[in-house]
Amino acid sequence: GRNSAWGGRFAAGPDALMLRINASIDFDRRLFREDIAGSVAHCRMLVAQRILTEADGKAILNGLDKILREIEDGRLEIDPAKEDIHMHVEARLRELIGAPAGRLHTARSRNDQVATDLRLWLRAAIDRQDEGLAALQAALVDQAERHAETVMPGFTHLQSAQPVTFGHHMLAYAEMIGRDRGRFADARRRLNECPLGAAALAGTSFPVDREMTARELGFARPMANSLDAVSDRDFVLEYLAAGAILAMHLSRLAEEVVIWSSAQFRFLNPGDAFTTGSSIMPQKRNPDAAELLRAKAGRVIGALNALLVVMKGLPLAYGKDMQEDKEPLFDAADTLETCIAVAAGIVGDLMPNADRLREAAGSGFATATDLADWLVRELGLPFREAHHVTGSLVRAAEERGCGLEDLPLEVFTGTDARIHDGVYQVLGIDNSVRSRTSLGGTAPDQVRRQAAQWRSRLEQD
Numbered sequence: 124g125r126n127s128a129w130g131g132r133f134a135a136g137p138d139a140l141m142l143r144i145n146a147s148i149d150f151d152r153r154l155f156r157e158d159i160a161g162s163v164a165h166c167r168m169l170v171a172q173r174i175l176t177e178a179d180g181k182a183i184l185n186g187l188d189k190i191l192r193e194i195e196d197g198r199l200e201i202d203p204a205k206e207d208i209h210m211h212v213e214a215r216l217r218e219l220i221g222a223p224a225g226r227l228h229t230a231r232s233r234n235d236q237v238a239t240d241l242r243l244w245l246r247a248a249i250d251r252q253d254e255g256l257a258a259l260q261a262a263l264v265d266q267a268e269r270h271a272e273t274v275m276p277g278f279t280h281l282q283s284a285q286p287v288t289f290g291h292h293m294l295a296y297a298e299m300i301g302r303d304r305g306r307f308a309d310a311r312r313r314l315n316e317c318p319l320g321a322a323a324l325a326g327t328s329f330p331v332d333r334e335m336t337a338r339e340l341g342f343a344r345p346m347a348n349s350l351d352a353v354s355d356r357d358f359v360l361e362y363l364a365a366g367a368i369l370a371m372h373l374s375r376l377a378e379e380v381v382i383w384s385s386a387q388f389r390f391l392n393p394g395d396a397f398t399t400g401s402s403i404m405p406q407k408r409n410p411d412a413a414e415l416l417r418a419k420a421g422r423v424i425g426a427l428n429a430l431l432v433v434m435k436g437l438p439l440a441y442g443k444d445m446q447e448d449k450e451p452l453f454d455a456a457d458t459l460e461t462c463i464a465v466a467a468g469i470v471g472d473l474m475p476n477a478d479r480l481r482e483a484a485g486s487g488f489a490t491a492t493d494l495a496d497w498l499v500r501e502l503g504l505p506f507r508e509a510h511h512v513t514g515s516l517v518r519a520a521e522e523r524g525c526g527l528e529d530l531p532l533e534v535f536t537g538t539d540a541r542i543h544d545g546v547y548q549v550l551g552i553d554n555s556v557r558s559r560t561s562l563g564g565t566a567p568d569q570v571r572r573q574a575a576q577w578r579s580r581l582e583q584d
């Protein structure tokens with residue numbers, strides 16, 4: 124049959140394929156709370172402005188309240204012919220209260236309605252997500268405090284570079300997640316404007332009070348331009364862009380957990396909660412959760428790409444193309460929610476293998492830079508010369524198969540007669556780490572200070 128919402132100018136009903144490509148109810152049904160909240164605010168405003176009678180308004184609000192409870196109880200009857208959640212709610216309202224239902228859509232369009240719903244939904248999703256991110260940071264800070272002195276190799280080019288502490292490494296991720304939270308907060312601030320009252324695209328001739336609906340729904344203000352209000356999806360893109368960066372951060376953390384868990388590294392003692400065994404190789408313990416965390420970035424980055432491509436070149440104002448914003452957004456938000464919680468779980472479970480980390484930190488002449496710095500500081504050598512002297516001492520140690528700290532003093536003095544036994548104080552990895560006291564450096568005192576700062580920021584959240 125013809126569509127009850129817009130079938131007036133149509134002679135026949137749509138093709139079954141039309142329903143299949145057109146209907147969004149399967150995925151936009153999760154906007155029901157926001158859709159009803161938007162309708163409630165709109166209805167109250169219509170009554171306040173005397174566009175609707177008190178009696179009609181009351182009937183509509185009662186009906187909407189009933190529908191909210193019905194859907195919460197899982198009693199929404201899905202009919203693809205009703206296309207989307209907006210039509211489903213309206214159709215049910217007509218069943219419940221009859222004629223006044225048709226008055227709710229006065230001075231409104233699904234175009235401003237859906238834009239409002241999605242902003243409300245995303246605002247709540249960002250708030251939920253922020254709690255998860257704070258918990259992830261807390262897990263990182265816990266580990267940082269626990270392992271402020273646990274030395275490990277620091278890498279550049281994935282080659283041992285200089286010793287750092289495990290806690291310092293954890294705090295690097297706390298910083299990244301802190302920036303991620305800032306990006307989501309920025310996106311939230313910009314998205315918090317209300318499209319309602321833009322109607323289809325041009326605004327409305329009814330005397331609506333856009334300030335009132337904006338206020339009722341907790342928006343900072345109405346959107347300034349009606350064309351922009353119905354055609355902007357920047358707010359989704361900003362969320363996805365921030366989400367893609369977050370997912371990228373989580374994938375780097377995950378990759379480190381994967382590498383560190385390998386038999387070749389053994390930086391981490393295996394935990395049980397986030398690993399699996401192999402059905403064929405009894406010795407195996409696989410870091411599946413971390414691998415999936417690494418992989419999920421692909422999905423989130425894909426969602427950003429998908430929507431950028433949908434929006435690119437779309438003329439103003441609304442186009443049905445924009446219905447394609449929801450699946451990538453929902454998938455990315457669901458994916459991130461899981462990933463954030465899993466990352467917090469993985470971090471909380473990390474058990475660094477301190478002996479192995481120490482051993483690895485000492486290999487590869489990790490304190491060569493400390494030696495060069497000492498030559499500059501104690502003997503006044505230009506750094507380039509100190510670099511050269513250190514290089515020949517590394518070669519000497521390599522030939523003897525020992526560490527720099529194991530070379531006899533004659534070898535040092537043989538290279539440069541001014542070197543004295545004070546040099547040994549900078550050669551151990553603990554000395555090296557303790558000496559990195561510059562702000563933000565890896566010295567345990569610095570790490571503890573950074574951790575304490577995060578701790579108090581997290582408590583103030």
Ligand code: ARG
Pocket residue numbers: 147151207233234237441443445446
């Ligand atoms: N389901 C639609 C969407 O998600 C709602 C808006 C439809 N508007 C319209 N003029 N057909 O974008």
